[in-house]
Amino acid sequence: MDAEEPYELPQLNLRVVLALNALNPQLWQQLWGSGHLLAALLDRCSQDEDFGMRDAQVLELGAGMALASLVAARSARSVVATDASEDAVNLALRNAEMNGVESLSAKVLDFHGAVQDDPVDLVLGSDILFIGQNVPKVAMAIHRLLKPGGLALVTDPCRPCALTFEDELLSCGLLVNVLEGEQLEFAPGCVQKKALLYVIWKPGEDGNAEAPGASRSVGARWQELTAELHVDKQIAMDGFAYVDKGHAAREGS
Numbered sequence: 130m131d132a133e134e135p136y137e138l139p140q141l142n143l144r145v146v147l148a149l150n151a152l153n154p155q156l157w158q159q160l161w162g163s164g165h166l167l168a169a170l171l172d173r174c175s176q177d178e179d180f181g182m183r184d185a186q187v188l189e190l191g192a193g194m195a196l197a198s199l200v201a202a203r204s205a206r207s208v209v210a211t212d213a214s215e216d217a218v219n220l221a222l223r224n225a226e227m228n229g230v231e232s233l234s235a236k237v238l239d240f241h242g243a244v245q246d247d248p249v250d251l252v253l254g255s256d257i258l259f260i261g262q263n264v265p266k267v268a269m270a271i272h273r274l275l276k277p278g279g280l281a282l283v284t285d286p287c288r289p290c291a292l293t294f295e296d297e298l299l300s301c302g303l304l305v306n307v308l309e310g311e312q313l314e315f316a317p318g319c320v321q322k323k324a325l326l327y328v329i330w331k332p333g334e335d336g337n338a339e340a341p342g343a344s345r346s347v348g349a350r351w352q353e354l355t356a357e358l359h360v361d362k363q364i365a366m367d368g369f370a371y372v373d374k375g376h377a378a379r380e381g382s
Contacts, residue, residue, distance in 0.1 A: 135227060136160065138196075138316075141168055145194050145224045160194065162321035163256035163284040166313065168196040170282070170326070170347070170354055171253075175204045177346040185250040188274055190267065191257035195221035195235065201253065202233040209249075211238035240266040249274055252281035252329075258291035268297035271329060275303075280343050281329035286321055298329055304338055305329045308348065310355030320360060326351050 135144035145160065174180040182204045189198045192210035198221065202208040210221040210233060218235045225233040240263055252274050258264050271281045281303075285291050298305045310324040328347050332338045 138165075141172055141196075141200060143168075143196070143199055143224075143228055145196060145199075146220065146227070160196070160316070161256045161286075162313070162315045162319060163286055163324065164193065164196045165315040166310075166321070166324055166326075166354070166358075167253060167255040167282060167284040168200045169315070169358075170284075170350055171197055171200045173350040173354060174343075174346050175200070177350070180343045180346040181250075186247070187251045187253065188249045189253040190238070190240065190270060190274075191254055192221050192235070193217050194224050195233070196224075197253045197255060198233055198235075199224060199228055199230055201251070202230045205232070205251075208233045210235040213237065213239035240270045248276040248279065250276055250279050252279070254281070254283040256285060257283065258285050258294055259288055261290035261293075264291060264294050265297045265300075268294065268301050268303070271298070272301040272303055272331065275331040277331055278333040278337075278341060279331050280341050280347075281327070282347065283327040283329065285325045285327070287323040287325050291325075294327065298327070303329050303331055304340070306340070306344070306348070308351050310351070310359070312360050313355060313358040314360045315358060324355070 135146055137144055175182040182201065183206070185205045187198070187201045187205045187208045189195060189208070189210045192198055192212045195210035198208050198210035202225070210218070212218050212221065215237050218237055221235040252271050254267065257267055275281060295305055295307060306328045308326040308328065312320060312322060313324055314320045328344050330341050330344065
């Protein structure tokens, strides 16, 4: 991998390395809109006492450059960034070092057999539903990884192959609220046409299916974030916006 100048994210006070392989960048080497939105949401939620980030054990699925994990690690008790790619795991660790984040660890983990010795309080995922056959595996992975009463947050750009995700979550015994946003300029010149936030929770050991208190913070902060980022710009192409290695807006499918 060739080193490149880090991409600055002043809104999040972070720097990340993008597209280390300039000739053939992998999906996890791109900064996708859903990842930026999830990180921005966490940055806001972590300020709320009701969200309970300070005592949380957090795990990110399909972390890639681990933007959400980097934000969570500022206040959570422990954060593990996971990805099926060892190169992605190494990139996550590199980005953690670049930002002086010492509380983040990373390991190889895929959706197929995702399991933790100790289930976690919060599972994160952004744009991890882009392969239809993986959608039920992601739902099952979240079920396995969450503690009873735990919360998961997954952002997606409303990909057609992900439309069964809500049903898959319910079939696993999880509960979910789906929040929306439209025309969100997550980075200069990068507008995501539609964003979905899946707020997922696992019933408590006593069978209590009530949404955890943290979900109220999430809902309020999502509404605030999407209102702030909403723009009326027209997009010439269909697709999903991301920032490429040249730090310019691109469209991807």
